[in-house]
Amino acid sequence: MSHLYLDESLDLAAVAPGAVVELAGDEARHAVTVSRVRPGERIAIGDGRGTLVHGVVASTGPRELALEVDEVVVEPAASPRLILVQALAKGDRDELAVQAATELGVDAVVPWQASRSVSRWEGPKAEKGRLRWASIVREAVKQSIRAWLPPVASVTATAALPAALGGSRMLLLEPTATIALTELRPDGRDLALVVGPEGGIAPAELERLVAAGAEPVRLGASVLRTSTAGPAAIAVLNATLGRW
Known part of the structure; x- marks a missing residue:
């Protein structure tokens, strides 16, 4: 190898x-x-x-x-793309999610400043955090021998997410959702997986994103950590899209 x-x-x-x-x-x-x-x-x-x-x-x-x-x-660019919208989380849980998601084939990463995020990227810390995630992505690409280097966007607030995702199909990973991710049928749009922080997505944010067209989906009966939910969902979509 x-x-x-x-x-x-x-x-x-x-x-x-x-x-x-x-x-x-x-x-x-x-x-x-x-x-x-x-x-x-x-x-x-x-x-x-x-x-x-x-x-x-x-x-x-x-x-x-x-x-x-x-x-x-x-290798041609993936279509549709898989985008990880990862909420900032305490410790290194968000970084673990970004690393695993990259190894599994995510095509872009968007740091999300959710209302329940304990970690806050403000002022100079915002660019420092983005560069840290970009470095993690780069090393994961090298480890997994990938041809494409996924970009890491600037940290984004909830109100700006729909515009930042530019017409992508937003999928909210929500344990209480009635629709399972395995039931999803792709429609050609890029797929943006929105993963909440510890404690999940706040009800007000969930309502706001759903009003903007986001679709709540669940992974299974268990509740996953923020560090594992995104990578698990990417694995499911890799199978759905025929990547695996």
């Missing part, structure tokens, strides 16, 4: 087998000095925009690496 390294500045769309791709900067330094990648080893390099190149490392330096490409994999 190849190890994946990402360099979003690379243009890999026109690369063909036989070419040499050079990885530089911090990602190359990590590969060479931390992961101890050496000439002769097989790795993959991705641009985060759908292209992976596989091959054998030809040479290395302290902050550089050259890869002789023998295989190019181009």
